[in-house]
Amino acid sequence: MDTKAFKRSLHQSDKYFRKGFGHDEAVAGQMQTEYNSGLIQQIRDSNYGLTRGEVTIRLAKAFGFCWGVERAVAMAYETRQHFPTERIWITNEIIHNPGVNERLREMNVHFIQVVDGVKDFSGVESGDVVILPAFGASVQEMQFLNDRGCTIVDTTCPWVSKVWNTVEKHKKKAHTSIIHGKYKHEETVATSSFAQTYLVVLNLAEAQYVADYMLHGGDRDEFLAKFKNAYSEGFDPDVDLERIGVANQTTMLKGETEAIGKLFERTLLQKYGPQALNDHFLAFNTICDATQERQDAMFELVDETVDLMLVIGGYNSSNTTHLQEIAIERGIPSYHIDGPDRIGPGNRIEHKPLDGDLTVTENWLPAGPITVGVTSGASTPDRAVEAAIERIFELKAVPAAIA
Numbered sequence: 303m304d305t306k307a308f309k310r311s312l313h314q315s316d317k318y319f320r321k322g323f324g325h326d327e328a329v330a331g332q333m334q335t336e337y338n339s340g341l342i343q344q345i346r347d348s349n350y351g352l353t354r355g356e357v358t359i360r361l362a363k364a365f366g367f368c369w370g371v372e373r374a375v376a377m378a379y380e381t382r383q384h385f386p387t388e389r390i391w392i393t394n395e396i397i398h399n400p401g402v403n404e405r406l407r408e409m410n411v412h413f414i415q416v417v418d419g420v421k422d423f424s425g426v427e428s429g430d431v432v433i434l435p436a437f438g439a440s441v442q443e444m445q446f447l448n449d450r451g452c453t454i455v456d457t458t459c460p461w462v463s464k465v466w467n468t469v470e471k472h473k474k475k476a477h478t479s480i481i482h483g484k485y486k487h488e489e490t491v492a493t494s495s496f497a498q499t500y501l502v503v504l505n506l507a508e509a510q511y512v513a514d515y516m517l518h519g520g521d522r523d524e525f526l527a528k529f530k531n532a533y534s535e536g537f538d539p540d541v542d543l544e545r546i547g548v549a550n551q552t553t554m555l556k557g558e559t560e561a562i563g564k565l566f567e568r569t570l571l572q573k574y575g576p577q578a579l580n581d582h583f584l585a586f587n588t589i590c591d592a593t594q595e596r597q598d599a600m601f602e603l604v605d606e607t608v609d610l611m612l613v614i615g616g617y618n619s620s621n622t623t624h625l626q627e628i629a630i631e632r633g634i635p636s637y638h639i640d641g642p643d644r645i646g647p648g649n650r651i652e653h654k655p656l657d658g659d660l661t662v663t664e665n666w667l668p669a670g671p672i673t674v675g676v677t678s679g680a681s682t683p684d685r686a687v688e689a690a691i692e693r694i695f696e697l698k699a700v701p702a703a704i705a
């Protein structure tokens with residue numbers, strides 16, 4: 303499919319919207335009421351710290367809702383206002399936050415169900431309104447919805463669209479897109495749908511394996527088995543790694559994305575020499591500012607003395623998981639929760655260790671004075687962070703509940 307031509311024609315359609323509908327003032331008030339927090343503002347105004355009794359909270363200097371998420375949620379709210387009687391669908395979670403998605407369900411927005419790993423669009427009819435979430439949708443989904451005669455409200459974050467444009471450039475020059483991301487993540491699924499030939503690498507170790515293959519060759523079958531499901535149909539590592547461009551899922555660890563870019567640049571420089579480098583490697587700059595700021599703020603926070611870290615965000619939120627990784631690397635006990643209800647009753651917390659299943663830890667708040675570092679992913683409203691902090695204050699205010 304000529305994805306560029308399709309996108310161009312979609313953008314000209316009168317059933318396609320990628321801006322709001324002029325209800326921004328009403329929606330801003332609604333979002334302020336539902337998601338903002340007086341306590342969090344107070345902590346921000348006190349140099350990101352607050353002490354009550356034995357508990358000192360240190361907040362990361364950048365956390366929570368990013369610009370792209372706020373924009374997507376506001377557009378979804380506006381869509382409901384603008385189409386009060388139409389049936390409205392969303393192709394996926396609007397953002398990775400259970401509370402926000404629940405709020406949309408209450409507003410009678412339907413979520414496309416996934417049956418046996420496949421999205422079931424059978425209920426979507428001509429004339430329905432379909433919202434595409436902040437991390438986008440595959441070009442095939444967009445084409446399907448357009449062909450079905452749906453009105454499409456596209457809330458894809460412009461940072462994600464920027465990555466798609468990068469991948470289009472790779473395609474134009476017949477370069478393979480190497481995408482640093484999680485091949486199952488919706489954003490990477492969408493990004494890879496714009497590529498002609500692609501390979502998704504999860505981390506630096508996988509990128510190193512690919513770089514070694516580029517330089518020295520290797521076992522083709524082993525390569526294809528290792529990256530099963532993470533490459534385009536017909537991908538051949540012996541042919542398709544000669545000319546590459548790098549792109550990324552916008553919420554990966556910034557330092558790792560940069561290291562992967564440099565690794566491939568070095569590798570191709572070594573293989574083809576400086577004169578031919580530009581024919582084999584396309585540089586990139588698609589790291590999202592919000593991800594970068596939140597990770598930088600987390601590095602700053604873990605440099606302070608904190609006894610433990612609370613990381614709040616959806617369990618399938620990539621940017622939240624990376625924040626937790628930073629705490630783990632520094633050896634700080636960290637608890638990733640998807641909402642305040644995971645704390646309590648009593649001194650217990652239900653949380654998700656990195657790459658593990660949900661688990662309950664008793665007596666997670668130690669006795670005596672403590673400093674708790676707090677951050678949250680780009681999909682988490684301040685209101686959820688406030689509620690989690692209030693629970694910590696409550697727990698420490700009741701000595702009998704503390705071990």
Ligand code: SF4
Nearest residue numbers: 368370459461552590
């Ligand atoms: S994290 Fe970045 S790319 Fe993702 S929605 Fe927010 S601003 Fe956009």
